[in-house]
Amino acid sequence: MDTALWLCCFLPILLVLYERSRQQKTFLARRIAAKRKKGANPMTDLVKNYIGRECLIYTMNSQLAGVIKEVDGSWITVDNGKDLEAVNLDYVIRIREYPRNKNGKKKAIVGD
Incomplete structure (x- = not known):
């Protein structure tokens, strides 16, 4: 009941x-x-500043981490260590460099 x-x-x-x-x-x-x-897309010019850096990329449905290899039109290529991924910049909400502590080690990322 x-x-x-x-x-x-x-x-x-x-x-x-x-x-x-x-x-x-x-x-x-x-x-x-x-x-x-x-x-x-104005995001194209902004992403060019992050080429060669390890970044966190937030999209509408997920997030991914990796080194941004190239920006081509409205697409970026990200190397996450295992394989290359292509991400459409129209769906990217936020990009930031991977946070590190004062010793240069990667910080743990908690759901943002």
Whole structure:
């Protein structure tokens, strides 16, 4: 009986939250497409400063760490030690150099 009550009360709330998340992703995709039509991505010039440095790259859905090898149009190539990855700059939210402590060792990254 308690399970049925829980489903009746919280299932609609979960469905609303899921729908809202889906709508936000759709909105962001349309916004990115509109920016792409306007012209070049200003992020391209900023990323060129990080070539050859180990960075953390945050995208809409994930994050990755590695050395930025090259910037080509709206794509960057990242070497994470195992393989090369290509990342579309339209979906990059944030880039920062990998944090290090005073001895030069890498700091532990906790979910940012």
